[in-house]
Amino acid sequence: MVDRKDLGSWLEGADSSQTSYAGARLGLPEDGPGSLAGLSRRVPALLIDWVLSSLIAAAFLGYRLGGTGPTSFAPLLVFAVENLLLVGTVGYTIGHRVMGVQVTRLDGGVAGPVAGAIRTVLLCLVIPAVVWDRDQRGLHDRAAGTVITRTR
Template identity: 55%
Template sequence: MVDRRDIGSWLEGPRARTSAPGEYHGQRLGMPLSGPGSIAHFGRRLVGVVIDWLLCLLIANALWGVGWQETGGRSFIPLAVFAVENLLLVGTLGTTIGHRVVGIQVRNVAGGRAHLLQVVVRTVLLCLAIPALIWDRDGRGMHDRVANTVIVNVR
């Protein structure tokens, strides 16, 4: 029988079955259980990316007249705006507008801000979408794992 523990809450994301009892996201990386510096949960990350995506759609519509249901070659303009937003803001501030609203930040796993190469790799994989949907035991998407970054709470 499949129950809630097997699939997890939609706000927390699925839990890996290989984690030991009492283990939490980020423990293996030396992150605290909660508070600033702890791994951001799925719900916060989802709200942040939705805010960013809506802003990118608005910008694409305002500057290039790309509609909400655009098809053809112009349908990738919002994705390009999203990529530029991530490259510029995460590369300089460590956070996008959506991240800042929900109180999360992208950091290097070793500590401190992510380096430019990490931001580029992370952004390219994030724009492919599928890597962001594959998570490890620490709750990091494949795009963060490959780039050696982590999204943490700042408040």
């Protein structure tokens, strides 16, 4: 009988048993600074960024929770601008900084404006961000050639 291990997935290739931990294929350490950031850091970072974006949108763009119309997209616009500017220049958003993670290229450098733009557009579409490979990289990070690593 053929099972999923024999076929692999369309994201990962056929053999997922070659590495012992997520990030090993990328040359990242298993633990500590430089290792992959887990969900316990990434989800709170996302929530911090979203709350800040919502507060800024409410203060300056007329956003109201539960409102309809064009202003309902104001937090997403602020979130996109934050990600585009901060990830593309310094490699982290405010939430990332608070949670001790950063977005880097696979070679360890800052993402840069092009990768930051690709990552931001796909992140705002949501679905690419929730489809992961075995190294816990979303499609948005794979397309941008980036990875989210721990800073501490």
